[in-house]
Amino acid sequence: MHLLITAMGIRKREYSTQQEIIEGCIKREPPAQRKLYEVYAPKMLTLATRYAGDRERAKDILHDGFITLFNKIDSYSGIGSFEGWVRRIFVNTALMSLRKADVLRNTEEINNAVGEISDNPGPVEMMSSKELMELIASMPDGFRLVFNMYAIEGYNHQEIAKELNISEGSSRSQLSRARMWLQERIRRQNEGE
Template sequence: MPESDLIAACKKNEAAAQRIIYERLYSRMLAVCQRYTGSRETARDIVQDGFVVLFEKIGTYAGTGSFEGWARKIFVNMSLSYLRRNDALRYSEPIENTTGRSVTTGLILENISANDILRCLEQMPYGFRTIFNMYAIEGYSHNEIAKLLDISESTSRSQYSRARSWLQNKLNDLK
């Protein structure tokens, strides 16, 4: 069934169409939520709640742009709400380069698997991970991040820079 027909059926609260949308999006939205929370169990809870919200708000989807992109924003916002409720968003934790090595400006990813990178992202402090995900993975601008998280644009930029440095140090340790 084409996506547009599924969306129309979901707007009519048809359970079969909702199940298909759920099955198509579940694994990708779980990955989004897990990148933010760092916990598969927490991500599962957020995804369940996110689908409830998605089906409640599907009537607001205008059909312009990607449906998955529209849905992804719901799950990102649900993840951010979870992090705010649990006071996990901290933006003033400086990360010092305690190894004494200089941090390279570019990432060299040879011999590093995607799973290694994901494990490093899961270990990243919440504040860093949130901004890194929003900017580098989701494609939000620093201005958009600042508005969504109620922080300054310069805070977003500095936390992203610190997150990159943190990730580079972790990946260098894997080599």
């Protein structure tokens, strides 16, 4: 009986490994898709919130990102980290969403958004992850995008310049200002201001 069920392919799959989940998603099996969603949705929601700056847009990015992911999963070559590949899809989806909302246009025009710079920023560890994420999400658009891409996703300035259609110099400048902006907010928060 066991052999018969296995032969007919109707045995319920466990999807215990990443490989099984990916194969199930390629075959458009709903349980595999659900499993993949459960594994990656929390991290990708955080990523989407960091890029979008607000929760509603982050939900849209999460929705569109997973649809793209399930439609394109057969193009994953298996080379490199699968999570890195997934992150790339969500970053692209977020950038596309921001472009549609005309947010990227403002990335060159926010150089004056930095307030006073502190020489002694408060330690990051004193903040909870949620508080830190909310601070990043509240950064001005250009700072937020460049900082997320460089400091967290690991893009270099050349890649950022290409993705955001800005110059490399502008990317460096915005990253520097974004760091100072964030450090200052962390310091203020730690001091209870």
